[in-house]
Amino acid sequence: MNAAAAPTGESLPPRARLRRKRDFQRVFQGGWRGGTRELRLVIRPNDLGYPRLGLAVGRKVGNAVVRNRMKRRLREVFRRERALLAAPVDVVVIPQPGAAALSFEALREQLLRGMKAWRPRGRGPRENEPRRPAPQRADP
RNA sequence: UGAGUGGGGGUUGCGGUCGCGUCGUCGCUCUUGCGGCGUCGAGGAAAGUCCGAGCUCCACAGGACAGGGUGGUGGGUAACGCCCACCGGGAGCGAUCCCAGGGAAAGUGCCACAGAAAAGAUACCGCCGUGGGGGCGACCUCGCGGUAAGGGUGAAAUGGUGAGGUAAGAGCUCACCGCGGGGUGGGUGACCACCCUGGCAGGGUAAACCCCACCUGGAGGAAGACCAAACAGGGGCGAAGAGGUGGUCCGCCUCGCGAGCUUCGGCUCAUGCGCCCGGGUAGGUCGUUCGAGGGCCUCGGCGACGGGGCUCCGAGAGGAAUGACCGCACCGGUCCGUUCGCGGUCCGGAACAGAACUCGGCUUACAACCCACUCAUCGC
Numbered sequence: 339m340n341a342a343a344a345p346t347g348e349s350l351p352p353r354a355r356l357r358r359k360r361d362f363q364r365v366f367q368g369g370w371r372g373g374t375r376e377l378r379l380v381i382r383p384n385d386l387g388y389p390r391l392g393l394a395v396g397r398k399v400g401n402a403v404v405r406n407r408m409k410r411r412l413r414e415v416f417r418r419e420r421a422l423l424a425a426p427v428d429v430v431v432i433p434q435p436g437a438a439a440l441s442f443e444a445l446r447e448q449l450l451r452g453m454k455a456w457r458p459r460g461r462g463p464r465e466n467e468p469r470r471p472a473p474q475r476a477d478p
Numbered sequence: 479u480g481a482g483u484g485g486g487g488g489u490u491g492c493g494g495u496c497g498c499g500u501c502g503u504c505g506c507u508c509u510u511g512c513g514g515c516g517u518c519g520a521g522g523a524a525a526g527u528c529c530g531a532g533c534u535c536c537a538c539a540g541g542a543c544a545g546g547g548u549g550g551u552g553g554g555u556a557a558c559g560c561c562c563a564c565c566g567g568g569a570g571c572g573a574u575c576c577c578a579g580g581g582a583a584a585g586u587g588c589c590a591c592a593g594a595a596a597a598g599a600u601a602c603c604g605c606c607g608u609g610g611g612g613g614c615g616a617c618c619u620c621g622c623g624g625u626a627a628g629g630g631u632g633a634a635a636u637g638g639u640g641a642g643g644u645a646a647g648a649g650c651u652c653a654c655c656g657c658g659g660g661g662u663g664g665g666u667g668a669c670c671a672c673c674c675u676g677g678c679a680g681g682g683u684a685a686a687c688c689c690c691a692c693c694u695g696g697a698g699g700a701a702g703a704c705c706a707a708a709c710a711g712g713g714g715c716g717a718a719g720a721g722g723u724g725g726u727c728c729g730c731c732u733c734g735c736g737a738g739c740u741u742c743g744g745c746u747c748a749u750g751c752g753c754c755c756g757g758g759u760a761g762g763u764c765g766u767u768c769g770a771g772g773g774c775c776u777c778g779g780c781g782a783c784g785g786g787g788c789u790c791c792g793a794g795a796g797g798a799a800u801g802a803c804c805g806c807a808c809c810g811g812u813c814c815g816u817u818c819g820c821g822g823u824c825c826g827g828a829a830c831a832g833a834a835c836u837c838g839g840c841u842u843a844c845a846a847c848c849c850a851c852u853c854a855u856c857g858c
């Protein structure tokens with residue numbers, strides 16, 4: 339597995355996203371479930387060396403415009419805060435019907451809270467947490 | 479000022495930080511990719527998926543029927559169930575709006591409630607004539623006949639109004655209107671105007687069946703075309719050899735040359751190897767964005783639209799790119815102060831809604847603001 343592809347800084351979510359059905363199924367099978375009332379999370383460690391984000395926004399959240407905005411905002415939060423939660427996990431975010439009313443700040447707060455809640459639980463990702471893939475491309 | 483109709487409009491402008499996608503280009507890697515710079519990056523409905531086309535695959539001798547669709551006329555268009563103009567009918571003081579607007583003298587069905595009767599008028603009340611009975615009488619009552627003028631019911635009652643006529647009535651007769659037939663003139667046509675003629679046929683309903691005229695293969699972009707790993711498996715052929723070393727040949731080294739039967743000619747079975755053929759899956763490429771395209775000018779046309787010229791390239795994603803934040807203007811609102819000029823504070827910049835092959839329409843949804851016309855009221 340080429341950990342060399344680990345994204346750095348605040349850039350490129352494209353590869354840091356779950357896109358295929360297989361990936362989603364892998365997370366849903368045996369993933370840790372948690373989150374808040376508006377944002378349900380399913381988390382499962384991966385062996386890529388960097389975290390990935392998956393979005394599952396159902397029709398009950400709102401119409402297409404609302405769903406698109408939800409996905410964009412969640413991606414934005416994930417992109418900005420990835421440095422803080424650099425543990426190599428796949429996380430699927432499932433907004434609930436009430437989530438459309440949340441502001442960007444509220445979304446950010448809830449997503450971070452939900453992901454922090456995962457760590458204390460065993461499965462021992464804690465020890466390799468500080469490794470944070472040394473940015474090979476440290477800006478000159 | 480208020481109301482109505484129609485149309486325009488579509489999350490303000492400039493700048494910055496981080497981030498995403500397309501295309502171009504340069505550099506690194508030189509295979510996916512990474513980085514720099516530049517460029518472009520949601521809508522008028524992108525929506526509903528209701529019509530019409532392009533395009534793709536499938537089917538297809540010809541004809542007829544069934545099924546489906548359309549329904550005043552003439553134009554426009556690639557085409558349409560769309561658009562324009564006109565005709566006819568209806569609503570309104572008006573601007574203007576509405577019409578599924580062929581056929582009910584081809585047949586069938588249906589017409590609730592009310593009503594005597596909802597379609598072969600079998601007359602409920604009434605009216606008129608006449609016969610019988612009762613009563614002094616006014617009149618009452620029973621029967622026969624005439625009568626669609628009147629009452630009442632209904633969305634609708636067997637043409638309307640008036641006059642003559644009659645026992646009472648009736649297109650029974652007459653005038654006008656309506657209707658049917660014929661003619662003349664105008665119009666490409668729907669149709670219109672006028673004249674002659676017939677006493678007059680006949681309820682409504684065809685988004686009920688139906689009849690008539692015209693149109694009409696099916697499925698769709700997940701259509702469809704191509705490339706194709708690993709793995710499993712199919713068919714065919716081949717030789718006893720295959721691999722390594724090596725520039726090549728020789729040489730050398732390693733592995734293999736199976737099992738059963740046998741009349742020693744071979745036959746059968748199995749495994750492995752090499753080559754070839756064809757099919758499938760993951761995945762990928764194309765389809766996929768330059769088109770019946772947009773803008774401006776000009777000519778023809780009442781108009782829809784068409785001809786000509788110049789000019790522009792304006793999204794191409796793939797669980798699906800437009801986001802987050804900041805500053806300054808501007809606009810709206812709240813509160814505070816005010817020397818009524820304004821200053822400050824906080825909040826907001828919105829409705830409906832997100833391209834998914836592409837066009838032409840229709841329908842539905844929609845905030846602020848703007849324009850045109852009309853009506854009502856008040857003022858001049």
